[in-house]
Amino acid sequence: MAKFACLPSAFVFMLVMAFAIQLSYAGREGSLRPEECPKACDYRCSKTQHKNPCLEYCNQCCAKCLCVPSGTYGHKEECPCYNNWKTKEGGPKCP
Incomplete structure (x- = not known):
């Protein structure tokens, strides 16, 4: 029974780390897969x-910048590609 005493705390640690890693990439360039663009x-x-x-x-910009x-x-500073893509007139392309 003592072998399994640390199992719950190790599981919680792994969940916390996975969540922290996911948050650290949220909104960053290249953080999405193309199929995630419509929902975002x-x-x-x-x-x-x-x-x-x-x-x-938004979908055009996401497809290009992910x-x-x-x-x-x-x-928009979270996604430089998204932020810097401009229209012919020089305005922002991405919403």
């Missing part, structure tokens, strides 16, 4: 009144 963009565009254009551009900034607005 759904959240990113959830509070805008211009949902269809937001989703279209990153969507956290939250529904701002935080």
Whole structure:
């Protein structure tokens, strides 16, 4: 029985470390797989009144950068590719 006494604490430690590693990459460039882009963009565009254009551009940006900034607005510094992609007119391409 003594062999298994440290098992619960080791399991909890592994869960905490896995969660910390996942958080450390959240929102960073290249942190998403292409199939994760629609869900990330759904959240990113959830509070805008211009949902269809937001989703279209967000998904384009995510496909290129494999990153969507956290939250529904701002935080673009988390994804330099997403932040620096500009329109022909020089405005931000990504929402």
